Amino acid sequence: MxxxxxxxxxxxxxxxxxxxxxxxxxxxQADPQKAALAQTLFEEADKAMNAKNYAEACPKLEKVVELIPEGIGAKETLADCYEGAGRLASAFGALVAVEGASVRAGQADRAQKARDRMAALKPRVATLTIELGDSAKGVTGLALKRDGADVSSAEIGLPVKVDKGEHVIVATAAGKPGFEKRITVADGEKQTVKIELTGEGGTTPDTGPKEDGGKKDGGTTGPQTGKPDTTTAGETNFxxxxxxxxxxxxxxxxxxxxxxxxxxxxxxxxxxxxxxxxxxxxxxxxxxxxxxxxxxxxxxxxxxxxxxxxxxxxxxxxxxxxxxxxxxxxxxxxxxxxxxxxxxxxx
The missing domain is CATH 1.10.132 (Topoisomerase I; Chain A, domain 4)
Known part of the structure; x- marks a missing residue:
C-alpha cells in the first residue's frame, strides 16, 4: 500500500x-528575431516621430504592426503618426483597428477612447464617391481602380474615406473607351466622380486640368484606399x-x-x-x-x-x-x- x-x-x-x-x-516560443527587428524599427520610428518626420516614421510603424499584429498600443501610435502626417482617413482606419482589438482584449476604456478619437476625426476626413453614369451602367467586365487599388461593386455610390491630396480614378472595359480622372480633395471635403465610357473605342484617359468632380453629401464609413490600416503604440514600459x-x-x-x-x-x-x-x-x-x-x-x-x-x-x-x-x-x-x-x- x-x-x-x-x-x-x-x-x-x-x-x-x-x-x-x-x-x-x-x-x-516567441520569435526573438521578429521581436528584435520590430524593436529596432520602433526605436527609429520614435526618433522620427519626435522630429516630426512622419514620412519616415509611418512606414516603419506599419512594418512593426505587420511583425507584431496583436499589439494594440502599436496601432495607437500609428494612428498618431498618420494624423501628424495629415493622413486623416488612414488615422481613422487605424483607430477602427484599435477599437476592435481593444474589445477583443476586454479593454473597454481603451475601446471607448478610440471611439472618441474617431468621432472627433470624422468631420475632418474627406470622402470620395464613385458613381456610374449611364454609359457605364450594366457594362460587362467593367474594372475600376482608385489610386491603383481595385474598387469593388459594393463600393459604388459609397462616400469612401480618403486622405487629402490627389487621387486617380480609372475605369476600363473590353470594347469600350477608357476613363481616367485625377481629382484633388482637401480635409473635410465630400467629392464625387461619375464614370462615363463615351466614344467609339480605345482608351481616352482624362488628361485635362484637375477638377472637383462635383460635390456630394455623405458620411457613412466606407473602405479606404491604399494599404490596409495597420497601427501601433503604447505606454512606455520597462x-x-x-x-x-x-x-x-x-x-x-x-x-x-x-x-x-x-x-x-x-x-x-x-x-x-x-x-x-x-x-x-x-x-x-x-x-x-x-x-x-x-x-x-x-x-x-x-x-x-x-x-x-x-x-x-x-x-x-x-x-x-x-x-x-x-x-x-x-x-x-x-x-x-x-x-x-x-x-x-x-x-
Missing part, C-alpha cells in the same frame, strides 16, 4: 510541475519582449526548483519510513520485507525526479535572469480577457 501511495504522489508532483512550467514554455520571455522562463525555473525541493523532501520521508517500518537497514541498505523494498524503490525514484527538477529549475532560472538582465527596455501590452491573461508587445 505504501508503495502505491508513493508512486501516486510522484506522478502528482510531476504533473504539477508540468502545469507550472507551461507559461515559461509559451513565452520562450518590459521588452525578451524581458517578458526571461521573466516567464525564470518563474518556470523557480517553480521547478520549488517542486524539486518538495519532491526531495518526500523522497527523504520515504527513505526514513523504509528504515522505521519497512525492515530496511541504513547501514547495509538491505530490506527484510517487500514493503521496505517498495518504499526504498519509491524513495530512489523520487530522489532522481527531485535531482532532475532542481537541475532543470536552476538552468531555467539562471537563463531567465540573464535574458531579463541583458534585454533592452521596450513597451508591452497587458490584456485581461475572459479567463485569460495576455502579454503582447507594442513597440
Amino acid at each position: 505504501n508503495g502505491l501511495v508513493g508512486r501516486a504522489s510522484s506522478v502528482a508532483a510531476i504533473a504539477a510541475v508540468l502545469v507550472l512550467m507551461v507559461p515559461a514554455v509559451a513565452a520562450a 518590459f521588452s519582449p525578451l524581458r517578458i520571455a526571461g521573466l516567464g522562463i525564470g518563474i518556470g525555473g523557480i517553480a521547478a526548483l520549488g517542486a524539486g525541493i518538495g519532491v526531495g523532501m518526500h523522497a527523504k520521508s520515504l527513505y526514513d519510513e523504509s528504515n522505521e517500518t519497512g525492515g530496511c537497514s541504513a547501514d547495509t541498505n538491505q530490506c527484510n520485507g517487500q514493503d521496505g523494498v517498495d518504499l526504498r524503490d519509491d524513495a530512489v525514484m523520487m530522489g532522481n525526479v527531485s535531482t532532475g527538477l532542481v537541475i532543470a529549475g536552476g538552468v531555467l532560472a539562471a537563463g531567465g535572469i540573464v535574458m531579463f538582465a541583458v534585454a533592452p527596455s521596450d513597451k508591452v501590452e497587458v490584456g485581461l480577457g475572459p479567463g485569460s491573461l495576455t502579454l503582447t508587445t507594442a513597440f
Whole structure:
C-alpha cells in the first residue's frame, strides 16, 4: 500500500510541475528575431516621430504592426503618426483597428477612447464617391481602380474615406473607351466622380486640368484606399519582449526548483519510513520485507525526479535572469480577457 501511495504522489508532483512550467514554455516560443527587428524599427520610428518626420516614421510603424499584429498600443501610435502626417482617413482606419482589438482584449476604456478619437476625426476626413453614369451602367467586365487599388461593386455610390491630396480614378472595359480622372480633395471635403465610357473605342484617359468632380453629401464609413490600416503604440514600459520571455522562463525555473525541493523532501520521508517500518537497514541498505523494498524503490525514484527538477529549475532560472538582465527596455501590452491573461508587445 505504501508503495502505491508513493508512486501516486510522484506522478502528482510531476504533473504539477508540468502545469507550472507551461507559461515559461509559451513565452520562450516567441520569435526573438521578429521581436528584435520590430524593436529596432520602433526605436527609429520614435526618433522620427519626435522630429516630426512622419514620412519616415509611418512606414516603419506599419512594418512593426505587420511583425507584431496583436499589439494594440502599436496601432495607437500609428494612428498618431498618420494624423501628424495629415493622413486623416488612414488615422481613422487605424483607430477602427484599435477599437476592435481593444474589445477583443476586454479593454473597454481603451475601446471607448478610440471611439472618441474617431468621432472627433470624422468631420475632418474627406470622402470620395464613385458613381456610374449611364454609359457605364450594366457594362460587362467593367474594372475600376482608385489610386491603383481595385474598387469593388459594393463600393459604388459609397462616400469612401480618403486622405487629402490627389487621387486617380480609372475605369476600363473590353470594347469600350477608357476613363481616367485625377481629382484633388482637401480635409473635410465630400467629392464625387461619375464614370462615363463615351466614344467609339480605345482608351481616352482624362488628361485635362484637375477638377472637383462635383460635390456630394455623405458620411457613412466606407473602405479606404491604399494599404490596409495597420497601427501601433503604447505606454512606455520597462518590459521588452525578451524581458517578458526571461521573466516567464525564470518563474518556470523557480517553480521547478520549488517542486524539486518538495519532491526531495518526500523522497527523504520515504527513505526514513523504509528504515522505521519497512525492515530496511541504513547501514547495509538491505530490506527484510517487500514493503521496505517498495518504499526504498519509491524513495530512489523520487530522489532522481527531485535531482532532475532542481537541475532543470536552476538552468531555467539562471537563463531567465540573464535574458531579463541583458534585454533592452521596450513597451508591452497587458490584456485581461475572459479567463485569460495576455502579454503582447507594442513597440
